Amino acid sequence: MNHLLSIEDLDREAIERICDRAASFAEVAGREIKKVPALRGRTVLNLFYESSTRTRSSFELAAKRLSADVVTFAASGSSVEKGESLKDTILTLNAHKPDVIVIRTPWAGSAQLVTGWSPAQVVNAGDGKHEHPTQALLDVHTLRSKLGALDGLDVWIVGDVLHSRVARSNILAFQKMGMRVTVCGPPTLIPRGIEALGCTVRHTLDRLAEADVVYALRMQHERMDQAWIPSLREYAALFQINAARLSPHQILMHPGPVNRGVELSGEVVDSPQAAITAQVEAGVVVRMAVLYEVLAGSRASAAAPSAEGALA
Numbered sequence: 625m626n627h628l629l630s631i632e633d634l635d636r637e638a639i640e641r642i643c644d645r646a647a648s649f650a651e652v653a654g655r656e657i658k659k660v661p662a663l664r665g666r667t668v669l670n671l672f673y674e675s676s677t678r679t680r681s682s683f684e685l686a687a688k689r690l691s692a693d694v695v696t697f698a699a700s701g702s703s704v705e706k707g708e709s710l711k712d713t714i715l716t717l718n719a720h721k722p723d724v725i726v727i728r729t730p731w732a733g734s735a736q737l738v739t740g741w742s743p744a745q746v747v748n749a750g751d752g753k754h755e756h757p758t759q760a761l762l763d764v765h766t767l768r769s770k771l772g773a774l775d776g777l778d779v780w781i782v783g784d785v786l787h788s789r790v791a792r793s794n795i796l797a798f799q800k801m802g803m804r805v806t807v808c809g810p811p812t813l814i815p816r817g818i819e820a821l822g823c824t825v826r827h828t829l830d831r832l833a834e835a836d837v838v839y840a841l842r843m844q845h846e847r848m849d850q851a852w853i854p855s856l857r858e859y860a861a862l863f864q865i866n867a868a869r870l871s872p873h874q875i876l877m878h879p880g881p882v883n884r885g886v887e888l889s890g891e892v893v894d895s896p897q898a899a900i901t902a903q904v905e906a907g908v909v910v911r912m913a914v915l916y917e918v919l920a921g922s923r924a925s926a927a928a929p930s931a932e933g934a935l936a
Contacts, residue, residue: 625917627746629735631757631796639800643765645913646906652689653908662920663690669722669744670696671713673729678880679749679758682907683726686915689908695720710734714741723919727751745918750789759879760793762910764801766902767837770875775802778834780826782863783841783887786813790879791841795821806835809863810853828862832869839877840865840887860886867891875899 625638634642652658668687672680680696687694697717708716710729717725718741725742727735728749735748750756767774779798785791785807795818798805805823807814814825832838843856853859866889870876876888876898884890892898 627735627739628757628914628918629739629746629748630755631760631793631800633757634797634800636800636802639761639764639797642761642910642913642917643768645916646762646765646909647769649689649909649912649916652912658689659691660689661691662916663687663692663723665693666723666919667693667695667721668915669717669720669725670694670749671717671725671727672697672749673699673710673727674750676728676749678904678907679728679756682904683747683749683911683915685908686911690912690915692723692915692919695722710737711741714738718742718744724915747914747918753787753789753792755793756789756879757793757797758907758911758914759790760797761914762903762906763794763839763877763879764797765910766877766899766906767875769902769906770899771836773802774798776804777802777836778804778806779837779839780806780808780832780835781823781839781841782808782829782832782865784813784843785809785818785841786815788841792821794839795823799823803837808832809841810859812853829869833871835874837875837877838865838870841879842881842883842887856886863887864889865892867895870895870897872897877903880904 652660670680670683684694684696722744724745724747725738726747726749727738730752732752732754734751735746739746748755748757781791781794795805799822806826807818807823808826811827819825864887870892874897876892878888878900882888882893884893
């Protein structure tokens with residue numbers, strides 16, 4: 625695997641390999657010194673044009689736990705504020721000779737463009753409304769850890785699907801793992817033609833009890849340029865996941881940050897059914913696995929290294 629730009633780049637075998645490697649890296653978190661030498665001497669450049677807590681911190685931790693050198697670049701306070709283009713920023717940062725560039729931007733397709741401007745491997749940490757492949761991978765890893773095989777399970781993705789890069793990546797990833805996917809939300813927040821991805825579309829929560837997994841999305845206010853819903857109060861009345869709507873057998877997920885009282889009630893966020901904290905914990909080990917795959921994994925593909933070998 626040279627780059628990770630989209631879940632479409634991966635087949636089921638590749639997703640399972642990354643999740644298995646992530647499971648092997650989980651042991652590192654329990655060590656007194658939380659490091660392995662797998663990427664010693666390699667440089668990881670985190671390039672973030674958007675605010676981030678979970679993704680940015682987990683990529684930093686992942687790279688450091690693999691013993692890589694880490695440079696984190698935020699657009700705020702940089703030459704970007706003086707008008708420097710993405711291309712010129714990449715060409716400038718190439719002077720540091722990064723081995724991998726982890727990039728998040730508000731522009732769909734930007735990660736793909738970067739592959740043509742830098743010899744580094746590129747990992748897409750979110751490009752506009754397009755995709756967020758490592759989020760989908762950590763969500764699959766979280767569910768596999770809790771449920772084992774995912775074939776035949778039903779997952780409902782509820783909320784602002786239109787503006788969510790997580791939704792697209794997860795629809796693709798969940799289906800590759802054999803799950804049945806339903807997206808649900810107001811008609812204005814469901815993209816036209818999304819059925820072409822193989823999912824079912826609903827506009828009410830009447831049949832939510834059919835789901836094994838309920839995946840709530842937050843309202844993406846920063847990507848909205850018009851009034852997509854009458855009010856947050858009306859949205860919450862119709863689509864909020866609360867104790868009355870969440871069945872005891874269902875697992876609740878959310879990519880964060882959570883808007884309590886909007887897409888989720890506080891009681892379900894704090895309930896035993898919520899896997900939200902587990903998702904955050906999975907972020908580090910899954911991103912360790914991804915960095916290993918695109919660097920050590922691609923370099924040593926002919927030797928087919930085992931997950932255990934990376935832990936030496």
